[in-house]
Amino acid sequence: MALDHEVLHDLLAHARWFGGKGRTFTVSGTRVLGSVGSGAEPEVTVLLVEVSYDGQGDGGTGGTDLYQVPLSLYAEPQERIEHALVGIWRTDDGDRIAYDAVKDRAAMAHYLRAFADSDDASDRSLTFVRLPGHDLDLEATGSLFSGEQSNSSVLFGEDSVLKLFRRITPGENPDITTHRVLTEAGSTHIAQLYGWIEAADLQLGMLQQFLRTASDGWDLALASVRDLFAEADLHAEEVGGDFASEAARLGTALAEVHAQLRESFPTSTVPAADLATAMGNRLAASTEVVPELAEYADAARAVFASVADLGAVPVQRIHADLHLGQTLRTVLGWKLVDFEGEPAKTLAERVLPDSPWRDVAGMLRSFDYAPHAVAESMPEEDPDVLHQRAVRADEWARRNRKAFLAAYCADSGGLGDTDRTLLTAYVVDKAVYECVYEARNRPTWLPIPLAGVARLTS
Ligand SMILES: Nc1ncnc2c1ncn2[C@@H]1O[C@H](COP(=O)(O)OP(=O)(O)O)[C@@H](O)[C@H]1O
Numbered sequence: 001m002a003l004d005h006e007v008l009h010d011l012l013a014h015a016r017w018f019g020g021k022g023r024t025f026t027v028s029g030t031r032v033l034g035s036v037g038s039g040a041e042p043e044v045t046v047l048l049v050e051v052s053y054d055g056q057g058d059g060g061t062g063g064t065d066l067y068q069v070p071l072s073l074y075a076e077p078q079e080r081i082e083h084a085l086v087g088i089w090r091t092d093d094g095d096r097i098a099y100d101a102v103k104d105r106a107a108m109a110h111y112l113r114a115f116a117d118s119d120d121a122s123d124r125s126l127t128f129v130r131l132p133g134h135d136l137d138l139e140a141t142g143s144l145f146s147g148e149q150s151n152s153s154v155l156f157g158e159d160s161v162l163k164l165f166r167r168i169t170p171g172e173n174p175d176i177t178t179h180r181v182l183t184e185a186g187s188t189h190i191a192q193l194y195g196w197i198e199a200a201d202l203q204l205g206m207l208q209q210f211l212r213t214a215s216d217g218w219d220l221a222l223a224s225v226r227d228l229f230a231e232a233d234l235h236a237e238e239v240g241g242d243f244a245s246e247a248a249r250l251g252t253a254l255a256e257v258h259a260q261l262r263e264s265f266p267t268s269t270v271p272a273a274d275l276a277t278a279m280g281n282r283l284a285a286s287t288e289v290v291p292e293l294a295e296y297a298d299a300a301r302a303v304f305a306s307v308a309d310l311g312a313v314p315v316q317r318i319h320a321d322l323h324l325g326q327t328l329r330t331v332l333g334w335k336l337v338d339f340e341g342e343p344a345k346t347l348a349e350r351v352l353p354d355s356p357w358r359d360v361a362g363m364l365r366s367f368d369y370a371p372h373a374v375a376e377s378m379p380e381e382d383p384d385v386l387h388q389r390a391v392r393a394d395e396w397a398r399r400n401r402k403a404f405l406a407a408y409c410a411d412s413g414g415l416g417d418t419d420r421t422l423l424t425a426y427v428v429d430k431a432v433y434e435c436v437y438e439a440r441n442r443p444t445w446l447p448i449p450l451a452g453v454a455r456l457t458s
Pocket residue numbers: 145147148149150151152153161163191208209210211212214216325326328337338340
């Protein structure tokens with residue numbers, strides 16, 4: 001039973017969610033993890049595809065990755081999902097036509113039904129686990145979310161979202177475990193977890209509450225900046241789209257999520273010197289990728305060195321890749337999404353406890369990004385206008401950073417000296433990380449974090 005490796009190679013190379021783009025790879029193996037559904041067409045087969053990277057060329061460090069590819073198999077061609085055609089699936093009792101299952105609503109209905117029937121253990125290859133407390137809308141039709149994603153999310157009407165993880169690593173997926181703990185603790189700052197899918201030690205997907213009234217935090221921040229840029233004579237607090245009270249609510253939401261995570265997961269401490277060394281190492285590796293960082297390296301190292309003397313630093317479960325694009329504003333307040341951690345890290349690294357200041361730093365950097373991203377999208381040559389915008393951009397970023405931080409610290413009595421030193425180091429570390437991220441993904445945006453590193457180390 002198989003698909004040609006070349007067909008799979010083509011599918012992966014063109015998929016938004018494939019993380020190995022730009023690298024030379026081959027499909028080195030496939031394994032059927034199981035099937036979803038109970039016999040009715042389509043047969044949904046979940047394939048695990050191993051890719052092996054070339055040791056040469058761009059980013060060429062060799063190694064392998066595993067990707068989840070769910071396929072919808074039919075005896076006859078299906079005109080309605082022609083756009084989702086993958087290839088021919090060969091079996092001993094005849095060929096089937098394979099389609100991308102996430103684009104096939106009939107296949108997605110099998111998933112929803114499997115969650116509803118999760119007590120029935122008749123199919124033991126894949127386990128559908130369901131948390132109590134929510135009646136699924138089984139009439140809802142599955143449609144693939146069209147946003148830029150590293151995984152694939154299917155919306156079931158206005159009821160639930162199924163996120164199928166694409167790059168699979170054996171062991172705990174923090175998106176599931178963190179959502180589970182926060183759901184069971186009754187947190188109001190996340191989308192409730194309804195269930196998840198696993199096959200032995202592989203966690204394959206999760207079903208969550210669909211946040212019907214959500215607006216993306218990044219989009220809201222950009223709209224606020226545009227408002228400010230349009231009102232040349234007004235200050236941030238005077239324009240209709242001022243974001244500071246939202247930034248403050250976000251600070252409160254993050255503090256509450258951190259407090260809950262502290263209560264529900266193990267906490268410990270790490271030597272500050274180890275943190276400083278890790279940040280220094282990241283800087284050295286990043287400077288290899290972004291040589292422009294060299295100019296700021298001494299000053300950045302001095303920031304990291306000031307952390308080394310702080311003794312033991314408290315660490316806990318955190319979000320670990322927090323930015324405005326991971327926040328959603330609903331009528332019931334802010335929600336945080338996507339607790340998977342930094343995409344480039346290994347799973348083992350992503351579940352390690354870390355300092356909550358890493359999340360705070362991520363948000364502070366995001367407030368810096370938003371006005372510069374808007375400026376980037378509005379070409380302008382007049383030096384007066386450019387100067388005016390730069391002043392406004394700084395004003396917007398400063399105002400929202402301040403509001404967010406004050407609210408985050410409100411219950412802990414403000415930011416102490418030790419906290420400030422740690423936070424500054426995490427902000428620089430994040431800006432260094434962003435330089436590599438932008439160089440690899442959006443080179444025209446590299447000046448945004450680079451200017452951040454310059455400002456933070458001046
Ligand atoms: N529960 C939800 N309800 C509504 N929209 C959501 C929900 N979870 C995520 N989203 C939207 O989907 C986008 C991608 O989700 P995310 O979890 O970040 O996926 P990925 O891991 O693929 O990056 C988010 O930026 C958000 O806009």
